Amino acid sequence: MRELSIFVDESGGQSGISKYCLVTLVFHNQDDSIAEPVRAYEKALSDKSLPDIPFHASPLMYGKGAYGTLSHETRHRLFSSFFVLVRKLPISYKTFAYRRNELDTPQAFTARLKRDLTIFLVDYLEYFQSFDQIKIYYDNGQHMVTEALHGAIEFVLAKEAIRYTRASPLNYRLFQIADFLCTIELSAIKFEKHEETASDTKLFGNSRMFTRNYLRLIRRKALK
DSSP, rough: OOOEEEEEEEESSSSSSSSSSEEEEEETTTSOOOHHHHHHHHHHHTTOOOOOOOOOOHHHHHHHGGTTTOOOOOOOOHHHHHHHHHSSSEEEEEEEEEEEEGGGGGHHHHHHHHHHHHHHHHHHHHHHHHEEEEEEEEEOOOOHHHHHHHHHHHHHGGGGGGEEEEOTTTHHHHHHHHHHHHHHHHHHHHHHHHOOOOHHHHHOOOOOOOIIIIHHGGGGGGGG
């Protein structure tokens, strides 16, 4: 049985102060093992005397939560180590990005995301139909994302082949990957529009450095 896992994470939301809303889907064919890259990542952390903290980009960038006692240098090394893991994993991804002020109600956001997800799924229909089962992993963090996911996926794909799992990034490396990719794609938007923050430049450098050292390499895994 061929199985596809889809891990979903979002950045920003319809409420709050974030100017942008992003939703990232990470795709992993279960026939392609991730065990060796993950082992290499965990060994690299141990060899560098770095803590194996479940990756969470925003607290890492701002030195909050589990990263609160770590220096900027240590947090940067953690980010770089995780970046190496992402590059080595047999995954692909798709990010949907929106300006909050253009979708000013939950209903508008849900409708737009559902439409865009449906178009994307139809474009890659042959790929998705090649799997016997598709498992969706999401923490149900935002109801409008959950509703759009169910609406689009169940409209395009056979319902009997779909399974939903409420998941936590604490338990799944690929969930953490989705969080990482949301951060990269959000930073790409901010650099493009000259809206980067001090935290962005402190972690990535200037726009050219970000594109050369991070975005160009990560986008090789992006589905158009």
